Amino acid sequence: MSDTIIILGSARKDSHTRTLLRNVFTGIPHQLIDLLDHEIAPFDYSSNYPNSDQFLQLADLMAGADNIVLATPVYWYSMSGVLKTFMDRFTDLVSVEKDKGRALRGKNVFLFSVGADVFAPEGFEVPFKRTAEYLNMNYHEGVYISSRGENFEGVQTAIKAFERMLG
DSSP: OOSEEEEEOOSSTTOHHHHHHHHHTTTSOOEEEEGGGSOOOOOOTTOOOOTTOOHHHHHHHHHTOSEEEEEEEOBTTBOOHHHHHHHHTHHHHHHTOHHHHHTTTTOEEEEEEEESSSSOOTTTTHHHHHHHHHTTOEEOOOEEEETTSTTTHHHHHHHHHHHHHHO
């Protein structure tokens, strides 16, 4: 089990986000979970999920790590849909799977985002920060990298930031 788990929520396998993650985390031990490889049903108030749903297994993996990196491209000024679906399921962790939710207390949460603009959109980090606060997790300032290279030095900055935060 890795001390650091990366939850990648991109709509495509060969995304800029995956490429930049690979560059930033080359020297940092981690386990990468690509949400495209897992079946995560949308949140259901009655908690009626298909047997093939894998959200609870991923919640267990997060509980076994000290550091959780949520990685997403910026789509229309927000997180990707696949990551949003995953995070909506956190509701299960405070309602029907409370023990799994409690197991996330004290975990470190980091945001890794990639977008076409020079800077992340205003308020982009709010859902991540507030979710971490609600679950009593420790949220650390997010790292944003422009995929267009306007802040290519951002990759080097991100490498140093994650080495410092995770080291």
